[in-house]
Amino acid sequence: MSWITVMGFVAGxxxxxxxxxxxxxxxxxxxxxxxxxxxxxxxxxxxxxxTIYGFINEDIPLLLANGITLVFVCSILVLKLRHG
Amino acid sequence: MSWITVMGFVAGxxxxxxxxxxxxxxxxxxxxxxxxxxxxxxxxxxxxxxTIYGFINEDIPLLLANGITLVFVCSILVLKLRHG
Numbered sequence: 673m674s675w676i677t678v679m680g681f682v683a684g685x686x687x688x689x690x691x692x693x694x695x696x697x698x699x700x701x702x703x704x705x706x707x708x709x710x711x712x713x714x715x716x717x718x719x720x721x722x723t724i725y726g727f728i729n730e731d732i733p734l735l736l737a738n739g740i741t742l743v744f745v746c747s748i749l750v751l752k753l754r755h756g
Numbered sequence: 757m758s759w760i761t762v763m764g765f766v767a768g769x770x771x772x773x774x775x776x777x778x779x780x781x782x783x784x785x786x787x788x789x790x791x792x793x794x795x796x797x798x799x800x801x802x803x804x805x806x807t808i809y810g811f812i813n814e815d816i817p818l819l820l821a822n823g824i825t826l827v828f829v830c831s832i833l834v835l836k837l838r839h840g
Contacts, residue, residue, distance in 0.1 A: 676813065679812075683803075686798050686801050686805060687802035690796070694791075701790070705790055706787045708780075710777035711778040715770070717770050718766075718772075719771060722764075724763065728760055
């Protein structure tokens with residue numbers, strides 16, 4: 673595997689894992705007022721489309737990274753809608 | 757252009773534009789307490805790596821989408837560091 677491919681994997685891991693601290697923070701504090709609801713609605717739409725795009729193109733890394741990100745982004749969306 | 761390519765462009769536009777409402781909200785309210793600093797540090801790292809990856813692979817859509825997203829994510833990071 674080339675170092676460019678490795679860089680792609682590291683990049684994908686970062687942009688997916690990044691949402692976990694936000695999920696944890698919202699879950700523990702139940703404070704979500706400063707979070708933009710609009711951001712997560714648009715983001716969930718985009719990540720869902722990337723997931724479908726990855727599925728159609730049989731692009732496993734793209735499908736996997738976006739599928740997992742979608743779970744985190746939807747969790748943030750649910751916590752935002754619950755706690756306002 | 758196939759509808760799958762169009763879907764990719766729509767997906768990229770969504771995952772980039774999504775950060776704008778959060779930048780605007782933070783800029784206007786100056787309230788950033790519920791935002792996870794750790795999320796945006798990891799995300800900025802990941803998006804920077806995607807930008808370099810797009811540059812090396814001469815993948816213009818990937819380079820453009822991540823380059824613009826990087827500006828938004830760094831803006832959120834600066835606002836978070838400024839307002840706590």
